[in-house]
Amino acid sequence: MRREIRRKTPDELLHEINPRNADLEGFLKIFLGYASGVGKSFRMLDEARRRKERGQDVIVGAVQPRVSPEVQRLLDKLEVMPLKTYSAGMAMDIEGIIRRRPAICIIDGLAYKNPPGLRNPTRWQDAQELVNAGIKVIGSVNIQYVEELRQQVEDITGKHVTETVPLSFIKSADEIEIVDAPPEEPIERSPEQQTKIETRQRQLSVLRELALILAADVVDYQLNDYLERHGIRQSFGAQERILVCITPRANAREMIEMARIIAERFHAEMTIAYVKQEGLSADDQAALEEKLALARSTVAQIEILDGEDAVEAILDYANSHAVTQLFIGHTQSIRGWPWSDPVEKLISRSHGMDLRIFPQ
């Protein structure tokens, strides 16, 4: 039940009140690495060892085919359920694990494909089944195996992978832990070694960045969940959220371009909104359509706001969606009463967020 809720957007979460009970339901923790050899398996199995020493019933459901001596030493202290041999190949013994009913099951390599003919095509689906059966699962995966990041990683490393885990599964995790220990290289080294290491480190640093942002996004999900469960309405602003308000006359190109750059640099979420207006002239309608087409060509979410008072509609949306940066266009005329000017109104009322006013 909770798993489905977790896949909803933060927006939908706001309408949900469902206190968790981690003891009765399954639980998923994922160790996320950015490359092989960063020590995910070790960290995960070390946690398994600590839990076992504290008296928890832990088994290992799947390990990598080849392990380092340190990992082997940890495995020697743990109960390992061997992979089961099916006619088409080996896979995790999911029936055996469910029969054994441990409190916690450790699953290395969540992206592995199962041999054809099994009820779940992939190992992460096996993991999901165990979670649904009420078993706590602790698993690990590298970002190169995250479906949505696969292409990006491939562009960096030049390596193609066919086994993947969907992002939605990672986001459904109750806990995520990033293993960010760059492989230790000797400090003193030859110049040739140095060049090779630097190239690899440049690649790794891009992968690390991808992994950190992914982990931050998952944590943001969890934060929204926590705030919701505790009835806290206010945003913490750890995630920047930009709201671009366009009108028929706005310089939408500059606004959207700036929003796109800031969103990219701050890894911010971006929404483009316009407030419905009655009686637009044909020219204005055409101008608005053009701006909306531009908006749709971006990754931004598009919102059409409704309200008698445009300023109220914008502020309502911004406040309820934890917007941290509000982008608006200058009003055309500098005549008129200051208090009737929407820009002036937004200046005096957009508390708790930055207001960016663009030239017309």
Added chain:
Amino acid sequence: MANINRGKLKLYMGYAAGVGKTYKMLEDAQAYKSQGIDVVIGYFEPHGRQTTIEKTEGLETVPRAKVQYRGSLFEEMDTDAILARRPQLCLVDEFAHTNVPGCSRTKRWEDIEILRNAGIDVLTTMNIQHLESLNDQVWQIAGVRVRETIPDWVVQQADDVVIIDLTPRALLNRLERGVIYDREKVERALQNFFRESTLVALRELALRETAHELEHRAIKDEAAVTPKSSDQKQAKDHRILLLVTADPNTAMLIRRAKRVADFLGAECFAAAINNPGDLNGMTYQDREAIERHLNFARNMRIETRMLEGSDPAQTLMDFAHENHITQIFLARTRKRSYSLFWQAGLLQKIVRLARKMQVVIVSEHEPATE
């Protein structure tokens, strides 16, 4: 730039006490030592944590210096002794630490600079809440004003930043088992930084900031092939100007504007305006506040100017035009008190005049309440 033999700096970033920064640093130090590198501990804060203390075994520690201050004896890192010892690698806990008055340098990061200039590699630790530009966000998250901060440009000097991650629940378990603090300190800790929501939010900040630090290094590296080059060019064309006033919110404005400038790779200027005709317009306190704010901006490596003119809004705009400013940052005033009334008017006036550039009005963010 600095000499080629300048020591490298690796920073272990965390989001709270007890996530394992020092432990991991010591673990790495042990690995370096086994590779034959000459390692010493320059400063280590044990906090009475047994497993961490065990990790120092076999590592040489340079004794701390004793410093007299107001009749008490304090201990600080002995930079001179480390220089005399000349190790290849030195461990220095707590990057953001402020030395007790009477030391040669105010901040520990300045001591680390000395070590690096002498060609010594340094490993150090810090928590995200000590980063200057995040001070307001941390206040919003934790409800605590962190006084001991470290400028962003200093953190950017680190050759590598590694995040030490741990889930907040695991951290809270550690806290409750008494691993991190003594029993009596636990209760107090749970009140602010160790509330679960606070930890989750700080962790998110740390993850995003570390990602940004990595990206910053990639952009700095000309050789790096990134698909973002066209954006960088556009962003580089931006020039940011912020208005320094006596308003207490100016510190927040400086942090925010500088952060945006850093993220965009844009140049950043700070200007205050003095009206020479207005002899009794500015109180001594206001003058002093402006001076303090300008000084703060300089410490953040922002170019500062004191402008003179009888029309403050017009003076600022003239400067903006002459210097090809594309974005003006202003602070929303904290109170609507009478003394600040002229300033609220100034803000509206600047918005009206600055019709050819972007104007950003920065707001204070209130801490969340449960």
